[in-house]
Amino acid sequence: MSDARRRIGFVVCLATMLLAVLDQNIVSAVTVPIARDLDPAHGVDRIPWLISTFALAATAALPLYGKLCDSLGAKRVFLGAVGTFLLGSVLCGAARSMDQLIAFRALQGLGGGGLMSVTMVVIAQLKGPDERGAGKGAGIGGLVAGAGMALGPVVGGVLADHADWRWIFYVNLPVGLAVLIAAALVLRLPRHGVRHRIDFLGAGLAAAFSSALLLVTEWGGREYGWGSPTILGLAGAAVLLLVLFLWRQATAAEPLLPLSLFRDRTLRTGFAVQGLVGVAMMGSLIYVIVYLQLVRGIAPTAASLFMLPMAAGIAASGLVTSRLGTRAPSQKTSIVIGTGCAAVAMALLSTNGPDTDLWALRAELLLLGIGFGQTLGQLIVVVQRAAPPHQLGVATTGVRFFQTLGGSLGAALFGTILARVYAAHGPGGATSAIPRLTGATRARAAEAFSTSVGVVFLCAAALLALAAVLAARIGSGRGVGEGWGGR
Incomplete structure (x- = not known):
């Protein structure tokens, strides 16, 4: 490919990633209007399915x-993922019932699961083996993804206030069609001469394990008690399916996720760090907005604007890190500093109370974004540099798989911690009742909720500190520092 084609290809990839992340987060801001429109009687009760169905489908498809x-080559898979995502978007916008919308969100999720992960593979192939260690493409991709996560609720809130909710799906079409056409005309990516066999049994086991695990995290403590037969049965099924998946990967002729990848210290450490970062990001994005709404009484759209400092921090530090490229002391140093900086920011967030100055909160979120901006994308670069060329796809999607599972487990973990702490310190009742409380009871509830969120942020800080320690152990032999040489 010519330099001009490569530059256009990078722009296509960045637009695709932004589209994927925005869509995944934009729906959370308009779930209530959707439920009231499609099913006024019972729609609100089915909102968890509206959110989780996309994540279930996207996560289950990642290893495949x-x-x-x-x-088959990254270009074919990329075009297929974008096409599936756009078809799902059209059908979601045209849905006439909650059942239809939930089903179409699953189809959209199948495509959405490939938008982020396959795009990272395309970026790596656009750069070529000798350039993958520089981190410029994937580093910018990581900051675009992080900024999209922070801006998604803002865009969703604006559309919810000023347009019909169906436009959150229809808005994907012009961008998606432009991406599809440009990719088909511009991309010229390498294809391996050897045709690999697809481990469909392994793919089915991975999908079943992911679905069972995500259902445990979605339903546990909300729809069903943690000790209920449903949750215990799903947890047992998840463990059994994981064992069967690992057995299949150890015995299959061409496994879906080769266990040999985990023998490389750089790869297995990168997977672990990405999972921990996924847990922490889930906590920051969800519970900061919840704190602002329930404790400070800020409207949803206005609360989502507090994510802008975090997005600015991600963009600024991500751009600096990606432009430094190989001139940085090492990508490992960037990841260690980034996770450490994010851990400090989370610890500061844990000290906020009902009367904390909101500008101090914005400064803490800016610091958090600066930390994440040095980490997002760089982890993918490190993993791609350490992986053998013929396993670039499975290594890249493996990073995304662990991040998604980490985020889901984090939601369950933090939700349980918050509920337990609030039950011990609050005035009784559910946290959703706080806005309706008055006087001393509301003050006590706000203080208890602040304490509960503080414990959540402290847990996130501890996990990020652990991520920094693990990042310091990332190898510098066959991974970072020596490119794609012999293994």
């Missing part, structure tokens, strides 16, 4: 996408 990239 990696193998398909290594077998």
